[in-house]
């Protein structure tokens with residue numbers, strides 16, 4: 317059965333290019349729709365939830381910056397039209413799974429650094445997304461240049 321809707325999780329770094337390109341190849345060969353998602357992690361979450369200052373302005377700047385970068389990606393990859401691009405706050409695993417279910421995606425594509433040793437113990441988004449995923453997950457190996 318060909319895939320019908322592919323969801324690409326992008327971290328908005330230059331590393332997302334090989335991930336999108338692989339997903340785009342698959343979308344062409346399967347005749348599948350292509351969607352992109354980026355999750356902005358709440359700053360308070362990154363600091364452990366207990367921050368004695370107002371982070372809302374910084375948080376808004378972070379969100380606006382992510383939106384600009386996502387818009388640039390849409391220009392570069394018009395297959396993922398604006399309607400199929402999602403920018404949301406939250407925890408990547410939870411939000412990616414939620415969106416994949418909501419949009420009836422049958423494949424999630426993420427980048428993977430092939431970590432080992434201590435880095436593996438600390439975990440990765442690719443690992444995280446794999447666990448409990450509502451559909452297939454493809455981890456595109458990212459090679460450090």
Ligand code: AMP
Nearest residue numbers: 325326327353354355426427440441442
């Ligand atoms: P990492 O394990 O954080 O190095 O990220 C590996 C891959 O997870 C990236 O190539 C993306 O596919 C995905 N990813 C990481 N962070 C995010 C994010 N904030 N939003 C969406 N996808 C992400």
